[in-house]
Amino acid sequence: xxxxxxxxxxxxxxxxRGFVAGSAAGAVAIGGLLTxxxxxxxxxxxxxxxxxxxxxxxxxFESWDPKPGxxxxxxxxxxxxxxxxxxxxxxxxxxxxxxHRLSIVRSLDLKTNDHxxxxxxxxxxxxxxxxxxxxxxxxxxxxxxxxxLPGYLHITTRGLEDNTNAFLGAQHAQLKLLGVNAxxxxxxxxxxxxxxxxxxxxxxxxxxxxxxxxxGQPAFTEAFDxxxxxxxxxxxxxxxxxxxxxxxDIERYGSHPFGVRCILARxxxxxxxxxVKVTHHGYDTHAENFNFHLEQLDEFDKTFCMLLDDLHDSxxxxxxxxxxxxxxxxxxxxxxxxxxxHWGASVxxxxxGCGIVPGAVVGSTNAEGTEVAEREVSGGxxxxxxxxxxxxxxxxxxxxxxxxxxxxDPAASPIEELLA
Amino acid sequence: xxxxTSDTLSTSTQTVQRPASPPLPENPIDVSxxxxxxxxxxxxxxxxxxxxxxxRFVFAGAEDFHVYRWALSGDDSSKTLFTGHQSWVRCLDxxxxxxxxxxxxxxxxxxxxxxxxxxxSPIQMIDAHQGWVRWVRVxxxxxxxxxxxxxxxxxxxxxxxxxxxxxxxxxxxxxxxAVFHPDGKRLASFDLMGVIKDWDIxxxxxxxxxxxxxxxxxxxxxxxDMGGARDMRFSExxxxxxxxxxxxxxxxxxxxxxxxxxxxxxxxxxHLHKWKxxxxxxxxxxxxxxxxxxxVASGAPQGGNKGMLWFLKPGEEKPFHSVTLSHCARGLxxxxxxxxxxxxxxxxxxxxxxxxxxxxxx
Numbered sequence: 001x002x003x004x005x006x007x008x009x010x011x012x013x014x015x016x017r018g019f020v021a022g023s024a025a026g027a028v029a030i031g032g033l034l035t036x037x038x039x040x041x042x043x044x045x046x047x048x049x050x051x052x053x054x055x056x057x058x059x060x061f062e063s064w065d066p067k068p069g070x071x072x073x074x075x076x077x078x079x080x081x082x083x084x085x086x087x088x089x090x091x092x093x094x095x096x097x098x099x100h101r102l103s104i105v106r107s108l109d110l111k112t113n114d115h116x117x118x119x120x121x122x123x124x125x126x127x128x129x130x131x132x133x134x135x136x137x138x139x140x141x142x143x144x145x146x147x148x149l150p151g152y153l154h155i156t157t158r159g160l161e162d163n164t165n166a167f168l169g170a171q172h173a174q175l176k177l178l179g180v181n182a183x184x185x186x187x188x189x190x191x192x193x194x195x196x197x198x199x200x201x202x203x204x205x206x207x208x209x210x211x212x213x214x215x216g217q218p219a220f221t222e223a224f225d226x227x228x229x230x231x232x233x234x235x236x237x238x239x240x241x242x243x244x245x246x247x248x249d250i251e252r253y254g255s256h257p258f259g260v261r262c263i264l265a266r267x268x269x270x271x272x273x274x275x276v277k278v279t280h281h282g283y284d285t286h287a288e289n290f291n292f293h294l295e296q297l298d299e300f301d302k303t304f305c306m307l308l309d310d311l312h313d314s315x316x317x318x319x320x321x322x323x324x325x326x327x328x329x330x331x332x333x334x335x336x337x338x339x340x341x342h343w344g345a346s347v348x349x350x351x352x353g354c355g356i357v358p359g360a361v362v363g364s365t366n367a368e369g370t371e372v373a374e375r376e377v378s379g380g381x382x383x384x385x386x387x388x389x390x391x392x393x394x395x396x397x398x399x400x401x402x403x404x405x406x407x408x409d410p411a412a413s414p415i416e417e418l419l420a
Numbered sequence: 421x422x423x424x425t426s427d428t429l430s431t432s433t434q435t436v437q438r439p440a441s442p443p444l445p446e447n448p449i450d451v452s453x454x455x456x457x458x459x460x461x462x463x464x465x466x467x468x469x470x471x472x473x474x475x476r477f478v479f480a481g482a483e484d485f486h487v488y489r490w491a492l493s494g495d496d497s498s499k500t501l502f503t504g505h506q507s508w509v510r511c512l513d514x515x516x517x518x519x520x521x522x523x524x525x526x527x528x529x530x531x532x533x534x535x536x537x538x539x540x541s542p543i544q545m546i547d548a549h550q551g552w553v554r555w556v557r558v559x560x561x562x563x564x565x566x567x568x569x570x571x572x573x574x575x576x577x578x579x580x581x582x583x584x585x586x587x588x589x590x591x592x593x594x595x596x597x598a599v600f601h602p603d604g605k606r607l608a609s610f611d612l613m614g615v616i617k618d619w620d621i622x623x624x625x626x627x628x629x630x631x632x633x634x635x636x637x638x639x640x641x642x643x644x645d646m647g648g649a650r651d652m653r654f655s656e657x658x659x660x661x662x663x664x665x666x667x668x669x670x671x672x673x674x675x676x677x678x679x680x681x682x683x684x685x686x687x688x689x690x691h692l693h694k695w696k697x698x699x700x701x702x703x704x705x706x707x708x709x710x711x712x713x714x715x716v717a718s719g720a721p722q723g724g725n726k727g728m729l730w731f732l733k734p735g736e737e738k739p740f741h742s743v744t745l746s747h748c749a750r751g752l753x754x755x756x757x758x759x760x761x762x763x764x765x766x767x768x769x770x771x772x773x774x775x776x777x778x779x780x781x782x
Binding site (some may be wrong): 158282 | 440464483484485505507508526527551552641642643644645646672673674676703720721722725739747748766
């Protein structure tokens with residue numbers, strides 16, 4: 001792990017400013033601005049995950065691993081951060097001021113340039129096979145006994161449908177929210193009163209029990225049950241989707257779709273969600289890579305930092321693991337459209353929050369960013385790291401009957417340098 | 421213009437002795453005979469090029485943050501490095517006498533240089549915009565310099581002292597180019613969304629605004645805007661504003677769109693001619709007007725490396741001639757005598773084309 005080396009005067013200036021700014025904001029929040037939900041979330045001791053998925057493949061050069069002035073470095077400059085010695089791309093000035101709350105892995109080799117395979121490797125921590133996603137594992141092992149919300153919520157507008165829960169049971173599958181809209185058909189039909197609805201549910205429960213008692217496959221009824229249960233929880237929390245963001249939140253997060261999605265993510269995490277994944281689309285930049293990263297990261301940088309600030313200021317960051325990742329990075333070599341293509345051989349991700357050493361950089365790439373130079377890690381290593389940071393023993397087997405399935409890939413291991 | 425076979429070259433870096441030969445009569449312009457006369461080589465992709473007003477030098481920006489100068493009638497040994505920017509240089513221009521070079525950098529700065537220095541270093545580096553400086557252009561009287569940048573501003577600077585004179589705010593998205601009208605009283609700017617603005621230099625006010633939305637596209641799937649001018653010039657008589665770029669964006673992130681040249685009737689402030697190539701997916705990166713009544717445009721494709729030169733007559737649907745380039749074009753300029761073209765390419769070559777038949781040695 002590399003830290004605090006090569007810093008110069010300007011590094012320290014920015015570091016001090018960023019730290020003071022962050023501390024001041026924190027002091028205000030601790031001074032009594034926590035919402036009741038946030039206070040309860042902190043008090044509960046529950047651990048949770050915030051995944052920010054930058055869909056399409058964020059360029060490592062234009063984000064966490066800048067190489068200005070090198071053959072493939074592109075036009076953007078590197079800027080110092082609040083952690084002396086760590087520089088990131090100038091497209092993320094707000095994150096630069098909060099670098100002391102995050103850490104970077106610059107040496108991920110996913111060994112694929114395929115969107116789907118890259119995503120699966122980083123989400124499942126396995127190179128092949130039917131295994132649950134990070135969010136499903138979190139839902140299974142981190143959620144409270146009767147969680148007020150479905151365990152794994154994904155705020156997006158599109159994306160492939162996957163078997164995200166694998167063998168963990170349907171109740172741990174991703175529930176995809178289309179933007180900030182409440183799931184469809186959340187209201188009880190007008191023709192059905194409350195009492196009738198309860199009687200229907202009771203009848204369904206009895207029928208399920210009878211089916212199971214006669215030797216029926218419990219997986220069938222469990223899947224239906226979990227759907228009804230998810231719906232019931234969401235119906236109770238429908239107000240989360242109905243409340244308009246405050247003017248102050250809109251001003252801070254932005255009025256664009258990613259802004260309001262991050263506001264919803266904060267509300268869901270504050271109200272008992274175990275894993276919330278927010279997808280920011282638009283990084284598959286085979287053309288105009290630089291113009292598009294300008295646009296996309298301008299939107300991502302400040303908005304994400306507002307969410308990070310709110311988690312920090314409420315005290316929730318200590319119990320929330322934050323992941324910022326893509327399905328791969330982008331090619332060092334530019335194509336003739338000023339684009340960068342798919343590149344899985346030297347990818348960067350950022351982590352922070354619960355159980356993660358802040359302000360660290362793990363691994364490095366070579367001078368031109370064409371390959372990992374030191375401390376290569378895999379998707380499996382990251383998977384172990386997420387859950388070890390959250391206190392889960394990833395060498396243990398999943399809690400499923402009939403067969404021993406290790407939670408983490410036995411061929412991989414956690415990145416110990418990142419674990420607090 | 422000196423012919424490629426001539427005499428002694430005094431570049432800033434060295435003197436190149438060439439064998440004396442009698443001057444040859446100049447062949448008439450015949451674009452069907454367009455051919456390469458020189459290839460200057462660099463090992464990094466080029467970003468833009470300009471020929472200085474005296475016709476002695478050709479300059480190019482490169483993806484290595486530097487600007488390079490070659491003697492137009494020299495060879496690779498005349499290559500001179502201009503170093504000072506900390507990012508790519510996207511646009512170049514000159515004082516009217518060609519003594520000063522102005523460079524627009526993605527490091528947010530404008531560089532001012534002595535164009536002919538033997539060992540160039542910047543006279544001044546101006547912190548010009550919050551974000552990339554995308555364009556610089558000198559006024560016809562040489563007293564002003566216009567720039568535009570990613571802070572959505574168009575700014576006017578004094579030449580040669582580099583002091584900020586005026587600031588034009590009004591573009592909602594990045595202005596890609598800004599050029600002075602030949603009368604020196606007005607300035608046109610073109611932004612990402614295809615919005616053209618006409619500014620009054622004296623009052624600093626926006627006079628008119630015209631949309632060319634067909635040179636912009638919103639990719640619904642990726643939720644991204646793509647558009648803007650890749651080159652922009654006024655015709656010499658000031659009657660037309662000529663813009664190079666793209667149209668019909670169908671997949672922004674894969675660069676699937678068609679090349680477009682737009683001519684705007686400046687007096688009526690309306691679209692005069694629109695040219696696109698339906699058979700060619702790609703971008704127009706440079707456009708020049710030729711006094712013989714045609715336009716030349718250079719382009720790069722979406723796939724492969726088949727760069728193009730198109731020779732266009734205003735109002736006609738198809739080019740009356742085209743030339744396949746050895747690689748993707750990144751810009752275009754024409755020599756002061758209007759006989760040669762300079763094309764900077766993605767493969768690092770800066771190719772000089774002659775728009776006449778080759779001289780016959782017989």
